[in-house]
Amino acid sequence: xxxxxxxxxxxxxxxxxxxxxxxxxxxxxxxxxxxxxxxxxxxxxxxxxxxxxxxxxxxxxxxxxxxxxxxxxxxxxxxxxxxxxxxxxxxxxxxxxxxxxxxxxxxxxxxxxxxxxxxxxxxxxxxxxxxxxxxx
Amino acid sequence: xxxxxxxxxxxxxxxxxxxxxxxxxxxxxxxxxxxxxxxxxxxxxxxxxxxxxxxxxxxxxxxxxxxxxxxxxxxxxxxxxxxxxxxxxxxxxxxxxxxxxxxxxxxxxxxxxxxxxxxxxxxxxxxxxxxxxxxxxxxxxxxxxxxxxxxxxxxxxxxxxxxxxxxxxxxxxxxxxxxxxxxxxxxxxxxxxxxxxxxxxxxxxxxxxxxxxxxxxxxxxxxxxxxxxxxxxxxxxxxxxxxxxxxxxxxxxxxxxxxxxxxxxxxxxxxxxxxxxxxxxxxxxxxxxxxxxxxxxxxxxxxxxxxxxxxxxxxxxxxxxxxxxxxxxxxxxxxxxxxxxxxxxxxxxxxxxxxxxxxxxxxxxxxxxxxxxxxxxxxxxxxxxxxxxxxxxxxxxxxxxxxxxxxxxxxxxxxxxx
Numbered sequence: 085x086x087x088x089x090x091x092x093x094x095x096x097x098x099x100x101x102x103x104x105x106x107x108x109x110x111x112x113x114x115x116x117x118x119x120x121x122x123x124x125x126x127x128x129x130x131x132x133x134x135x136x137x138x139x140x141x142x143x144x145x146x147x148x149x150x151x152x153x154x155x156x157x158x159x160x161x162x163x164x165x166x167x168x169x170x171x172x173x174x175x176x177x178x179x180x181x182x183x184x185x186x187x188x189x190x191x192x193x194x195x196x197x198x199x200x201x202x203x204x205x206x207x208x209x210x211x212x213x214x215x216x217x218x219x220x
Numbered sequence: 221x222x223x224x225x226x227x228x229x230x231x232x233x234x235x236x237x238x239x240x241x242x243x244x245x246x247x248x249x250x251x252x253x254x255x256x257x258x259x260x261x262x263x264x265x266x267x268x269x270x271x272x273x274x275x276x277x278x279x280x281x282x283x284x285x286x287x288x289x290x291x292x293x294x295x296x297x298x299x300x301x302x303x304x305x306x307x308x309x310x311x312x313x314x315x316x317x318x319x320x321x322x323x324x325x326x327x328x329x330x331x332x333x334x335x336x337x338x339x340x341x342x343x344x345x346x347x348x349x350x351x352x353x354x355x356x357x358x359x360x361x362x363x364x365x366x367x368x369x370x371x372x373x374x375x376x377x378x379x380x381x382x383x384x385x386x387x388x389x390x391x392x393x394x395x396x397x398x399x400x401x402x403x404x405x406x407x408x409x410x411x412x413x414x415x416x417x418x419x420x421x422x423x424x425x426x427x428x429x430x431x432x433x434x435x436x437x438x439x440x441x442x443x444x445x446x447x448x449x450x451x452x453x454x455x456x457x458x459x460x461x462x463x464x465x466x467x468x469x470x471x472x473x474x475x476x477x478x479x480x481x482x483x484x485x486x487x488x489x490x491x492x493x494x495x496x497x498x499x500x501x502x503x504x505x506x507x508x509x510x511x512x513x514x515x516x517x518x519x520x521x522x523x524x525x526x527x528x529x530x531x532x533x534x535x536x537x538x539x540x541x542x543x544x545x546x547x548x549x550x551x552x553x554x555x556x557x558x559x560x561x562x563x564x565x566x567x568x569x570x571x572x573x574x575x576x577x578x579x580x581x582x583x584x585x586x587x588x589x590x591x592x593x594x595x596x597x598x599x600x601x602x603x604x605x606x607x608x609x610x611x612x613x614x615x616x617x618x619x620x621x622x623x624x625x626x627x628x629x630x631x632x633x634x635x636x637x638x
Contacts, residue, residue: 152379
């Protein structure tokens with residue numbers, strides 16, 4: 085049996101997925117923070133500015149910004165330019181609505197600061213039905 | 221979630237795939253936030269600009285538009301947030317025919333649902349102001365925070381897919397701001413100097429917004445004596461919602477759910493954070509540019525009210541803008557029509573500015589029009605707008621409406637950072 089670290093959130097949306105983690109304690113908005121055409125973070129003050137997020141399990145602090153993300157996640161998924169999953173300390177309704185519309189895996193509300201316990205580059209399994217993230 | 225028979229029937233597809241989609245979306249989101257039931261809504265405000273929708277979103281809407289009429293019509297009055305293309309002006313702004321085409325397809329779909337194309341984020345000032353206690357599905361952070369805070373209505377941020385679901389089902393999931401327990405204060409801010417002018421009100425909202433730790437924070441503000449104007453509290457709320465991503469504030473003695481501190485806190489209020497004139501000045505100064513180069517001045521985010529349009533027209537009357545600087549003012553179709561009638565559009569455009577109808581700067585392919593027009597250094601009096609545009613490749617500068625106009629006339633940034 086694997087001894088991988090397991091973290092439990094409160095709720096999840098979407099299907100199970102595995103991928104490489106991309107982590108920062110910064111917040112997240114698709115409109116405010118991303119160049120969605122190039123698939124990179126573009127907000128200069130964001131710690132991940134310049135980083136490619138496509139296919140990554142994106143682990144960030146909280147959902148911020150406006151309402152556009154609710155449409156944008158599906159638009160990004162449709163072009164195969166989306167992250168594999170979103171793992172947040174706290175989602176907001178917009179992030180949940182966008183994940184539900186896009187079928188993009190989302191989990192939030194962990195009993196630890198999830199951005200401090202998983203490192204960029206680690207391989208993780210995301211299980212939204214059970215609200216579990218496991219480091220493989 | 222506990223659903224009634226009608227909700228179960230919609231979820232089972234008995235009223236067609238559009239209402240099944242609506243209930244699936246409502247239940248997925250409701251389950252995520254632990255909602256126990258639905259709540260009827262009386263108005264929907266729908267954000268769906270083509271940049272956010274993309275081809276995927278427009279194709280989704282067109283799929284619903286092909287359904288029989290009685291299966292696709294919205295069940296409560298539904299109005300729209302700003303669109304991405306003003307068909308009268310898009311070529312001047314170097315937007316593409318592809319953008320306009322996507323926009324036309326989206327509009328055709330929405331019209332087939334019975335959505336009213338108001339194309340405004342200031343619907344609470346110009347279309348149908350909500351009433352205290354009214355449950356809504358509002359889809360713009362600025363319209364949501366104004367409706368919740370200033371008017372005492374109840375809405376979460378309902379992004380386009382969920383606002384459309386609410387419109388089709390006539391209801392939304394009862395979580396968050398629909399419930400009393402999420403409308404209680406969680407943090408306290410004491411203001412020692414009343415902001416002066418729209419920009420300072422926005423800056424104060426930005427400072428409070430930056431201190432928010434999540435959507436569920438409800439800031440309470442004390443120290444404001446006497447009511448702000450509708451536009452001042454609009455700028456405050458829009459900036460707070462943009463920087464903080466929070467949908468509700470209370471201003472003691474001003475907003476309807478906060479006659480006093482006891483009304484908004486259970487037990488003793490938390491220790492207040494104090495904010496003074498220096499904090500507001502610091503926030504504005506944080507957008508000071510490296511040099512005085514200026515490419516574009518944008519009045520947007522939120523769209524301008526009739527009163528703001530009159531202020532702008534007054535500042536521009538008889539003046540001539542520098543030929544190398546663009547000045548754009550965005551407002552709603554209703555207010556644009558009033559401005560045409562009252563000579564305000566003529567005053568702004570006579571000076572060389574452009575009045576745009578039914579759009580907002582950050583919702584109209586801001587990155588692409590910036591690149592196409594060579595706009596990088598942007599000046600605005602909106603704290604919300606400068607917050608958003610940093611991620612779109614601009615170097616935004618925050619100044620008063622007077623400083624913005626004077627800079628556009630002189631062709632270089634003047635008056636800020638001192």
